[in-house]
Amino acid sequence: MKKRWGSIILAIISIFLLTACSSSNKSQTITGTGNGKHGSIKVAVTFKGDSIKNIKVLEQNENKVLSKPVYKQLKDTIVAKNSTGVDVISGSTATSKGYIAAVNDAVKKAGISLKAVKIKSSSAKPKIAKTNNYDIVVVGSGGGGFAAAIEAKQAGKKVAIIEKMPTVGGNTLISGGEMNAPGNWVQKKLGIKGDSVASYYKDTMKGGDNLGDPEMVHILANNALGSAKWLRDDIHVKFINDQLFQFGGHSYKRALIPVGHTGQELVTKLNTKAKSLNIPIYVNMKAKSLIQKDGRVTGVKAQYQGKRNITFNAKKAVILTTGGFGSNVKMRTKYNKEFDQRYKSTDTAGTTGDGITMAQQVGAKLTNMKYIQTYPIANPKTGMISLLADTRFDGAILVNQNGQRFVEELERRDVISKAILKQPGSYTYQIWNDKIDGISKTKAAHKAEYDELIKEHLLYKADTINELAKDVNIDPAALSATITKVNQYAKTGNDKDFHHRAGLVSLAKGPYYIEKAVPSVHHTMGGLVINKQTQVLNTDDQVILGLYAAGELTGVIQGSNRLGGNAIADIITFGRIAGQSAGKL
Ligand code: ADP
Numbered sequence: 374m375k376k377r378w379g380s381i382i383l384a385i386i387s388i389f390l391l392t393a394c395s396s397s398n399k400s401q402t403i404t405g406t407g408n409g410k411h412g413s414i415k416v417a418v419t420f421k422g423d424s425i426k427n428i429k430v431l432e433q434n435e436n437k438v439l440s441k442p443v444y445k446q447l448k449d450t451i452v453a454k455n456s457t458g459v460d461v462i463s464g465s466t467a468t469s470k471g472y473i474a475a476v477n478d479a480v481k482k483a484g485i486s487l488k489a490v491k492i493k494s495s496s497a498k499p500k501i502a503k504t505n506n507y508d509i510v511v512v513g514s515g516g517g518g519f520a521a522a523i524e525a526k527q528a529g530k531k532v533a534i535i536e537k538m539p540t541v542g543g544n545t546l547i548s549g550g551e552m553n554a555p556g557n558w559v560q561k562k563l564g565i566k567g568d569s570v571a572s573y574y575k576d577t578m579k580g581g582d583n584l585g586d587p588e589m590v591h592i593l594a595n596n597a598l599g600s601a602k603w604l605r606d607d608i609h610v611k612f613i614n615d616q617l618f619q620f621g622g623h624s625y626k627r628a629l630i631p632v633g634h635t636g637q638e639l640v641t642k643l644n645t646k647a648k649s650l651n652i653p654i655y656v657n658m659k660a661k662s663l664i665q666k667d668g669r670v671t672g673v674k675a676q677y678q679g680k681r682n683i684t685f686n687a688k689k690a691v692i693l694t695t696g697g698f699g700s701n702v703k704m705r706t707k708y709n710k711e712f713d714q715r716y717k718s719t720d721t722a723g724t725t726g727d728g729i730t731m732a733q734q735v736g737a738k739l740t741n742m743k744y745i746q747t748y749p750i751a752n753p754k755t756g757m758i759s760l761l762a763d764t765r766f767d768g769a770i771l772v773n774q775n776g777q778r779f780v781e782e783l784e785r786r787d788v789i790s791k792a793i794l795k796q797p798g799s800y801t802y803q804i805w806n807d808k809i810d811g812i813s814k815t816k817a818a819h820k821a822e823y824d825e826l827i828k829e830h831l832l833y834k835a836d837t838i839n840e841l842a843k844d845v846n847i848d849p850a851a852l853s854a855t856i857t858k859v860n861q862y863a864k865t866g867n868d869k870d871f872h873h874r875a876g877l878v879s880l881a882k883g884p885y886y887i888e889k890a891v892p893s894v895h896h897t898m899g900g901l902v903i904n905k906q907t908q909v910l911n912t913d914d915q916v917i918l919g920l921y922a923a924g925e926l927t928g929v930i931q932g933s934n935r936l937g938g939n940a941i942a943d944i945i946t947f948g949r950i951a952g953q954s955a956g957k958l
Contacts, residue, residue: 398422403483407474409435410467411821412828418479423488424455428476434821437637438546438644439465442539443472451476456489464538464722501655501677503684507533509955510673510687511694512660512728515543516636516941517924518694519643520948521955523608525692526650528956534652535675535685537659538723542640543696544925545944547721549760550636551618551628552941554601555594559617559629568625570594577939580622580785581898581932584741589929592905593939593946600945601629608642616813618766619875620937622785626875628938634760634818639941658683660727663691663920665735670919690919690955693909694948697897697925698726699745705894708742717756718894719748728926732901735920736911740928742899746935749789750803751893754829759890761819761826762803766937767812768878769805770859774798776842776851778859781871787934790892802845803888804856806880832888841885856880896935900928906954907947921955923947 402419415432418425428448433440442462447469450459457476461469480487508530511522518534519541526532534541555573560566574594578585604610612629619626631638647654657678664672664684672686698704699720705712718724733739750762762769765782771789773779773796780792793801810816816823826832833844838856842849862868863879901922902910909920924944931939 400426401483403479404431405475405477405479405482407471407476407478409433409440409471411435412824414468414471414475416472416475416479418476418483420483420485423485425452425476425480425487428452434824435468435471436547438542438640439540440468443468446539447472454489454491455487457487458489462539464540466722501681501683503682504686505533505683506686506688507531508687508689509533509692510535510685511692512673513543513693513695513924514541514654515694515696515924515944516545516639516643517696517944517948517951518543518692519640519647520945521692521694521921521923521952522652523643523646523650524949524952525956526652526952528953530689530956532652533685534647534654535658535660535673536654536656537727538721539656541644541654541656542636544720544724545636545941546640547719547758548636548940549634549758549763550631550639550941551620551938552597552601552604552631552945553620553623553628553936553938554598554942555625555627556598557601557617557627557629559612559614560625560627562615563617563626565617565626568627572624573597573627576623577936578932580936580939581934584744584932586929588905589903592950593930593943596946597942600942600949603949604639604642604945608639608646610639610642618763618813618938619783620766621783621789622936623938630813634763634813634815636941660695660731663731663735668918670735670917687919689958690921692951692955693728693732693901693920693922693926694924694944694951695726695728695926696720696724697900698729699724699894699897701725705745705897708899709745712745712894716747716892716894717751719751719756719758720894726897726926728922729900732909732917732920732922735917737909737917737920738902738912738914740899740902741932742928744898744933745894746786746896746898747790747892748895749786749793749801749892750888750890751895752826753800753831753889753891756893758893758895759822759826759888761815761822761832762888762890763813763819764805764809764815764886765803767805767815768809768875769803770855770877770880771801771803772847772852772855773801774847776847776855778855778871781868781873783874785934786895786937793890793892800889800891802847803890804841804880804885806883806885808882809878810886826888832886834884834886836883836885838883838885841887845887845889896925896931896940898928898931898933898935900926902929903927903947905950907951908954921951923951
């Protein structure tokens, strides 16, 4: 009897041990999903027992450059720590959160609980010397920084770029990437005649209320086409060869569009070029202050990952290309009380005006600081620019909650933004149809944004104007009356109400789209005063030796208001000049 009991107990123990053993070593691959910045991220997580062995991304629509460290660094950390309790990648917060949520979803479905493993932080420490010596140090890796570094390197200098975020690209990366170039090759192909440097100069000056420096705006106008050709021929940026945008305030369709309709094409190709020239790029490296000896700027004091102090000596020059201050509410309100936390921003987290502050500390003069631009059509929940709403440049109209138009849709950004803020609820609706969408194939170019807006109930599609109005609680009769007028004006070519400069497009046929939008801080026009060589001037209008600047942190080009498509033209033109000028030292 005793013996029988003994063998039963033995059998139970061995069954228990066997199951425990097999479950702790069981390999399985489970899928999980989470919400990223541009829709859902789907991953396949491979487990062995209660350990994550691998994570594979199956579906996603995130920004290619910004998501790279998430899918590599963040993944490696999760696997090494066997934990999803990890820090997000700064600058890629939404993508990081979506990715972590997707892994958590898979963990939950697998029915296991992860046991975190402690890893030595030293294993991730890269080898960066405390002091680094270069001829030229470029601070900031947006379009301006890349253009400057590439030119300086090609002039034979030892160049480095330092970037505070984990990824390169700045606002250039998340912009639409369009670039004005009067007399460009696509205009020729499309038979657009009459555009000229003079016309572009006039539009830009007028668009900024004549507060841009005429000499500098002449340089921009004269060089914009050359800058576009440089991007096309030297950097191998692909522009769409049969489409152009006419942004508000421009007399012609003159903005080239990169493939994909975003700055990703520019930044990816500039990065490739910089790599091919062996220009080192130090990411997570924040410039904190400029080093000045006997009045000359000779380097940068930086901090790596917010911890280690690193010195970058620059024998010849420091070029500041750190962008504007749209994401810095304190700095915004210092110069213009209007733009407080009520306004979201279209800008990246790194757009905090560091270069302006650092240059000011060595005596730089500032100008036009109070001019802060809002982008009129941004996501009311996130503040992100709506690139889907680029249909406005092909004929989409704007209406208020009463179903009425209230501004010319191709007016300057500041004029449209102010007009929107005066409407009931301080928002607008943009309306277009499939015919308008088809002109630049906008929906296809921005599919992820389209899906996200639909999901968030910020965008509706309907077959009739009546249904469209009902979707957003506009009085259907009022909206129909507006659309009837638009169709009439489209036929006659005469918009009697707001004088649409490109001529309205008929909205007689559906299906239709309606998108809710608000203005969001987009560009800071003010900044450093630079001369023709992009040398930074001090408050006595004297050159600060060794210090150059280009891009959004300068304040002498855009006046009170930057026209669409002028940022890329500005940063590439003056970024190149900065690199060439410093390259001659
Ligand atoms: P631009 O259009 O003028 O080239 P961007 O916004 O595209 O400007 O790029 C500016 C870049 O500078 C961004 O990538 C931003 O993260 C980086 N940056 C800003 N401040 C610093 C800083 N203190 N140190 C290093 N990089 C910086």
